[in-house]
Amino acid sequence: MSVLDAFGLAGKVAVVTGGNRGLGRAFTAALTEAGARVAIVARDAAKTAEVVDELATARGFQADVRRRADVDRVVEEIAAEMGGVDILVNNAGACVHAPALDVTEDDWAQVVDTNITGVWHCCQAFGRHMAGRGGGTIVNIGSISGLIVNRPQWQPAYNASKAAVHQLTKSLAAEWAPLGIRVNALAPGYIKTEMAPVDRPEFRQRWIDDVPMRRYATPEEIAPSLIYLASDASAFMTGSVLVIDGGYTTV
Numbered sequence: 001m002s003v004l005d006a007f008g009l010a011g012k013v014a015v016v017t018g019g020n021r022g023l024g025r026a027f028t029a030a031l032t033e034a035g036a037r038v039a040i041v042a043r044d045a046a047k048t049a050e051v052v053d054e055l056a057t058a059r060g061f062q063a064d065v066r067r068r069a070d071v072d073r074v075v076e077e078i079a080a081e082m083g084g085v086d087i088l089v090n091n092a093g094a095c096v097h098a099p100a101l102d103v104t105e106d107d108w109a110q111v112v113d114t115n116i117t118g119v120w121h122c123c124q125a126f127g128r129h130m131a132g133r134g135g136g137t138i139v140n141i142g143s144i145s146g147l148i149v150n151r152p153q154w155q156p157a158y159n160a161s162k163a164a165v166h167q168l169t170k171s172l173a174a175e176w177a178p179l180g181i182r183v184n185a186l187a188p189g190y191i192k193t194e195m196a197p198v199d200r201p202e203f204r205q206r207w208i209d210d211v212p213m214r215r216y217a218t219p220e221e222i223a224p225s226l227i228y229l230a231s232d233a234s235a236f237m238t239g240s241v242l243v244i245d246g247g248y249t250t251v
């Protein structure tokens with residue numbers, strides 16, 4: 001296989017949670033360009049329909065990843081409509097910006113239930129499906145927030161949740177390698193999406209000052225790294241956390 005062929009995903013079925021906007025939308029477009037058919041899993045069906053309209057081979061499935069019954073249902077729906085799933089991208093995420101003493105029970109639950117329990121639900125449900133068909137590839141979207149504490153936008157629940165995503169990735173990678181399932185994480189730095197208030201003046205200068213490359217990323221700049229982890233280009237890689245942050249965590 002040639003080097004470039006290793007990145008190809010023709011004939012593959014990929015699931016992207018939160019694939020209807022932000023980073024997930026860029027992932028959906030990149031996976032489609034690499035040849036995969038993509039199942040978008042998200043709550044907002046109208047927003048998902050907009051993306052499906054643009055990308056002929058993508059399909060939309062409505063689910064809240066915090067609910068196990070939703071996740072089990074979409075595994076069945078996707079398998080029935082699109083065939084066996086080869087790639088899972090756990091991208092759906094939530095963030096609450098608040099200093100620790102101001103975090104409410106609801107804030108904590110929203111972040112932890114989405115970022116840890118939601119990722120777990122999808123890993124276990126799709127992992128079982130993949131094990132039954134001889135293997136697959138899972139990419140969990142972690143964050144530099146799982147590695148360091150970024151200031152001045154305090155987000156203790158988010159930081160804790162992304163560290164958990166990295167550790168869950170390593171745990172499943174070790175356990176599932178004999179099943180033919182690779183599990184890796186992507187840990188991006190700041191990206192301009194609805195989640196990250198990169199344009200708010202109080203954050204903007206500070207964030208950019210702290211990034212050696214002196215800018216934040218676009219979702220499209222992160223997508224090629226996702227293709228690397230999702231494809232045979234990373235065939236011997238499992239349990240890794242790939243940092244892509246403009247040098248932020250080096251300083």
Ligand code: NDP
Nearest residue numbers: 018022023042043044064065092093143190191193195196
């Ligand atoms: P956005 O807020 O722009 O998008 C979040 C996506 O997640 C939406 O598609 C949303 O769809 C989906 N989602 C949220 N909650 C649920 C749920 N309970 N069930 C199903 N889908 C859900 O975020 P980003 O694109 O910025 O972030 C994507 C991922 O990248 C997240 O995991 C985030 O933590 C991570 N990340 C982001 C960084 C950044 O700077 N932006 C940096 C590092 C990591 P819907 O509302 O329709 O359900």
